[in-house]
Amino acid sequence: xxxxxxxFSTVSxxxxxxxxxxxxxAARHGATIAYKPIDLTGGIFxxxxxxxxxxxxxxxxxxxxxxxxxxxxxxxxxLDLDPPFRAVNAAPSSYAFIAAIGAGGGDLGQLxxxxxxxxxxxxxxxxxxxxxxxxLAAAGFDRGLAGMAMLAGADQYVRNxxxxxxxxxxxxxxxxxxGTEKFWGQDRIEDLDLFLSGKL
Numbered sequence: 001x002x003x004x005x006x007x008f009s010t011v012s013x014x015x016x017x018x019x020x021x022x023x024x025x026a027a028r029h030g031a032t033i034a035y036k037p038i039d040l041t042g043g044i045f046x047x048x049x050x051x052x053x054x055x056x057x058x059x060x061x062x063x064x065x066x067x068x069x070x071x072x073x074x075x076x077x078x079l080d081l082d083p084p085f086r087a088v089n090a091a092p093s094s095y096a097f098i099a100a101i102g103a104g105g106g107d108l109g110q111l112x113x114x115x116x117x118x119x120x121x122x123x124x125x126x127x128x129x130x131x132x133x134x135x136l137a138a139a140g141f142d143r144g145l146a147g148m149a150m151l152a153g154a155d156q157y158v159r160n161x162x163x164x165x166x167x168x169x170x171x172x173x174x175x176x177x178x179g180t181e182k183f184w185g186q187d188r189i190e191d192l193d194l195f196l197s198g199k200l
Contacts, residue, residue: 002031002196007164007174008112009040010093010126011086013079015173016116017071018186022175023109025189029196031177035101035108036160037094040172043161048170054087071187078121085125093126095153096136099145102152106140114138 004026008015026033038044041052053061065081072079093115100111114135118124124131133143167176175183175192183192194200 002029002177003179004031004033004192005036005167005176005179006033007036007038007160007167007169007172007176009090009172010037010097010112010115011088011090011119012040012116012172013068013086013120014071014171014186015112016079016120017068017075017077018112018173018189019075019077020109020113021075021186021189022173022192025193025196028193031196033109035097035112036164037090037097037157038164038169038172039090039094039157039161041090043158044164044170044172047165050170077117080120080123083119083123085119085123085127088119088125089127091127091154091157092129093132093135094157096132096146098153098156100136100139100141103142103145105142106136108139111135111139111141 004022006022023033044050045052053064068079068081097111097115100106101108115126118126118131118135126132126135129146133146136145137143164174168182171184173186175188177192177195181195183189191200
């Protein structure tokens with residue numbers, strides 16, 4: 001049985017555009033998934049040659065907007081290209097996600113989509129406890145997890161980011177199968193499917 005380490009950011013538009021397609025692929029192949037929220041801007045980009053969006057060249061920013069628009073239409077996922085909270089602190093929602101992993105009882109794949117969708121579809125601030133609670137509830141988790149286990153979540157968040165750098169992660173979403181085969185970006189989920197099928 002294959003295993004997928006899934007590194008993601010709760011504020012990444014590309015993680016939002018992944019929807020739950022990776023989970024559907026994993027289910028089709030009987031693969032297990034370990035969800036690992038990471039700190040892209042503070043923990044990954046500076047150490048892997050990446051730049052925060054605000055620091056990128058205008059040509060890259062222009063292409064990014066075109067690509068987000070096209071991918072949004074391709075997958076039928078409405079996306080606001082200029083949401084008010086696109087640069088929100090991802091830590092509180094990531095801590096809540098880590099608490100949800102420990103608590104169980106809901107759908108983790110859906111929770112990733114709820115957090116990212118709150119930013120890029122619904123124009124909400126996922127650093128706010130009430131928004132975090134709404135996302136948890138929508139994915140079948142206890143609303144009370146919002147604001148809980150912050151210290152444990154913070155420690156795990158740092159460990160996830162350190163592990164990601166060591167594993168060769170430099171963006172999100174990022175999928176690693178059985179610790180070796182790497183797939184970067186929501187546009188590589190089809191390749192992930194082919195790999196798990198033995199065709200790549």
